[in-house]
Amino acid sequence: MLTYKKDYIVPYYESDANGNMKLPSIFNVALQLSGEQSMLLERSDVWLKENYNYTWIVVEYEVAINRLPIFNETISIETAARSYNKFFCYRDFIFYDQSGQVLLTITSTWVLLDFETRKVVHVADEIVAPYESEKISKIIRGHKFTALESDILERDYFVRFNDIDQNGHVNNSKYFDWMVDLLGFDFLSGHVPKQISLKYIKEVLYGVKVTSRAVLDKSDVLEAISKHEIATEELHAQAEITWQVKNG
Amino acid sequence: MLTYKKDYIVPYYESDANGNMKLPSIFNVALQLSGEQSMLLERSDVWLKENYNYTWIVVEYEVAINRLPIFNETISIETAARSYNKFFCYRDFIFYDQSGQVLLTITSTWVLLDFETRKVVHVADEIVAPYESEKISKIIRGHKFTALESDILERDYFVRFNDIDQNGHVNNSKYFDWMVDLLGFDFLSGHVPKQISLKYIKEVLYGVKVTSRAVLDKSDVLEAISKHEIATEELHAQAEITWQVKNG
Structure with missing residues (x-):
């Protein structure tokens, strides 16, 4: 399981009236990070479209929040594609503060959609191999x-x-x-x-x-x-x- | 006139259906940059509120676009507080591509608002001095x-x-x-x-x-x-x- 990690400073336009990072921005920044890891591993959305005519779709999120990041805070975000089975891929995100305390965690469930049939397809090993995720048989109930x-x-x-x-x-x-x-x-x-x-x-x-x-x-x-x-x-x-x- | 410059990579969530950087995101990122320069020069919004009970308000933008930044492009953004008179401050933003070509320019007009009276106030020299802007008498017509x-x-x-x-x-x-x-x-x-x-x-x-x-x-x-x-x-x-x- 390969981990991708990056520092991020919360800009004013991703902060709400309370000075907390907006929830939609938290999801945006998390997804951006998984996209960056995919590009790094040569499994970008463009690669996926050109080679399979597939796209990734998030179907579930579970978020546990200790504290929301705040305006101008330097946080550190880590992501890894934890495991996958026939249809589902499971990816984690962990947001840390500067002292290494966990601010929040996101676990997410993804499927692959075929652009042409608009149907969910099997997860081909070649697509997920570079992430070094664990192949499991269990389907995690949401x-x-x-x-x-x-x-x-x-x-x-x-x-x-x-x-x-x-x-x-x-x-x-x-x-x-x-x-x-x-x-x-x-x-x-x-x-x-x-x-x-x-x-x-x-x-x-x-x-x-x-x-x-x-x-x-x-x-x-x-x-x-x-x-x-x-x-x-x-x-x-x-x-x-x-x-x-x-x-x- | 002090210039503040920074590289920026356009994330997917600031890109529209065409793959171009969204216009609202262009304004957001520009304003974030001016906020960063202000913090650097010890003239942050917090400083302005604590010392004067004032806030900055943008009243006008003029944008000239050669090409919009696109998804995942590394751009370089430059800003400077060009000049000011009794009531108005003029700030420029220039967005460059990686070869140094100008993508777009923004000229903006700002005023200072008093939090209590909700009225526009005179620009005190002490507030703008660190930016090394030129003091002018002319009011630029929008x-x-x-x-x-x-x-x-x-x-x-x-x-x-x-x-x-x-x-x-x-x-x-x-x-x-x-x-x-x-x-x-x-x-x-x-x-x-x-x-x-x-x-x-x-x-x-x-x-x-x-x-x-x-x-x-x-x-x-x-x-x-x-x-x-x-x-x-x-x-x-x-x-x-x-x-x-x-x-x-």
Whole structure:
């Protein structure tokens, strides 16, 4: 298992009103790092397209947060493609502060999609060999999401041109933007996320209006839980976030 | 006039569907650079707040684009606080490619705002002295904007939590996002901007619904011109953009 590591300084435009690094930016920077490792190992997205006509898709994230990086902080980010089986690849990201303390960890699940058939394909050994990941037979079960029930917050969002990646799909981190925005300024400036489970079900394309739905449970004084869905007529993504009171 | 220069590699999440660096990201990265120079010269935003209770506000941008930076390109960005008079400070940014060719230039106009009175204040010599800018008496006249007339495109946008900066206002680059989004995928994937004039009139706060309005003149085959407004009941920003046909 090869590790790729890089220092990063949090710029002002990736910091939120609290001075914390924005969650969508955390995903962006993590994915950028895995892309850099792939380029280094001659398995870039361009290589993958030219040789197989495949693309990588993230289907799940699990994030555990001790502390969010803050504006102008120098952090160190490490990533490794841990293991893979027939259909899934598992990649870890660890964000450290300058003293080597873990700020947050992300475990992610990836699949390979065939550009032509739009279907998930088998993971060919040649594609993942350079990462020196462990081949496993086990399929790691992700978070079990439950349906949203009462007191559902809801807002529509239009996909913007700048939400679209080079692959023609909505950027991964955008879903998260649509999800948390619903919780409002007062909640978001008083709480920080502690644990996030996020699942991508179906890609969103340009020109579409998506509905972001959420239920926020604040019955526990110290810890709130929000559940999220991004939907059109179909379900596109689900998330569950545990929040703690800021400085509390 | 002190120059601050830095190399930058365009990450995937700052690249649009065409593989070009997103315009809002260009403004973000430029502003980040001026912030870094200010920190280096001990004139950071924190210093400015603690010593004067002031903040910097950009009021105008003029951008001239030869070519947009592209995904994974190593570019070099240079900035300098060129000159100032009683109320305005003028700062330049130049983006270069690796062979030293100019990709684009940004000239920007800044004012100092008093946090308490919310009014523009005189530029004190002590604040700008470390930049070694030239003191001038002339006020540089910006672009003259005209009102939007017929065939007005229009869409509403809600300010999101992640649009808000640490200073509590909508991030500068966001206005641009609202403006260009209106032109649609087909136009934006077939055209690149050549010249941009952008003026900020009044800040947008959280919780507000803004209306983005545009008129697009495509009567010239090779060159289109779009005019933009961001408004609530008041006018918040105006822009005029000259576009050229991609690869044409």
